[in-house]
C-alpha cells in the first residue's frame with residue numbers, strides 16, 4: 027500500500043459498495059480524495075467518517091450523474107478550478123440489469139451504456155493529459171468476470187464489461203511507457219447494492235448468484251485489496267479470488283462452443 031502514499035485519487039461510484047471500500051482502504055495513504063456519485067449525502071457521510079479517522083486527508087465530495095456528458099465536463103472543470111491534480115483515477119461507477127433483453131427498459135439499457143462505457147472512457151480521456159504531466163499515475167477500471175463471458179440475461183451488462191477489459195488492456199500497453207499504469211479489476215459476485223439495483227421487479231432475485239456460485243463470492247474488502255495490489259504491481263488485469271481466477275484461466279482455453287453450451291444451459295441461474 028506504500029505505492030499509494032501521497033496520491034490524489036478520484037473515485038467514481040463512491041456512495042456504496044466497492045467505491046466506498048476503495049475510499050476506506052486508500053484513506054490511510056492518500057493525500058487527497060475526490061468522491062463522486064449521485065447520492066451526495068452518502069458521499070458526505072463517508073467523507074465525514076474518513077476525516078474523523080485520518081486528519082491529514084483532504085476529502086472532497088462531488089455530486090454528479092455521470093451518464094450526463096455536461097456533468098462529467100463540469101466535474102473536470104471544477105477539479106481544474108480547485109487546482110486538484112488527479113494521479114489515481116478509479117472508474118468504479120457502474121450498474122447492471124438482469125433479465126431478458128427484449129423486456130428490459132430502454133432507459134436502463136442506455137444508462138448501462140452511458141455509465142459503464144461512455145462515462146469511464148470520457149473521464150479517462152479528460153484526465154489522462156494532466157496525469158501524463160505528473161510523471162507517475164494510475165487508472166483502475168472496475169470491470170467484471172462477466173467481461174470474459176457473454177452472459178444470457180445480462181447481455182448488455184456483460185458486453186459493457188467486455189469493452190472495459192479490452193479498453194483497459196489496450197490503454198495499459200499505450201500508457202505504460204509513459205508512466206501510467208492501467209488495470210482492469212474483474213470481480214465475480216461481490217455482496218453490494220449492485221444486485222438490488224440489477225434485479226428487475228418481477229424477475230429472479232439476483233442474490234441467487236451467491237447460492238449458485240458460493241465458492242466464487244469475495245467480500246468487497248477482498249475485491250478492493252486485490253485491485254489495489256494489482257495496481258501497485260502494475261498488472262493489466264486481476265480476478266479476485268484464487269478459485270475464480272483459476273476457473274476463468276481454464277475456461278478461457280476451452281473451445282468456445284462448449285462454453286456457449288454451458289452458458290445457455292445455466293441461463294436461468296445466472
Ligand SMILES: NC(=O)c1ccc[n+]([C@@H]2O[C@H](COP(=O)([O-])OP(=O)(O)OC[C@H]3O[C@@H](n4cnc5c(N)ncnc54)[C@H](OP(=O)(O)O)[C@@H]3O)[C@@H](O)[C@H]2O)c1
Nearest residue numbers: 039041042043044063064065092119120215216218219220
Ligand atoms: N457487486 C458485484 O458482484 C460486481 C461484480 C463485478 C463487477 N462489479 C462492478 O463493480 C462496480 C461497483 O459496483 P458495486 O458492486 O459497488 O455496486 P453498487 O453498490 O450498486 O455501487 C454502484 C456505484 O455506482 C454509482 N453510480 C451508478 N450510476 C451512476 C451514475 N449515473 N452517476 C454516478 N454514479 C453512478 C452508484 O452511486 P449513486 O447511485 O449514488 O449515483 C454507486 O456508488 C460496478 O462497475 C460494477 O459493475 C460489481
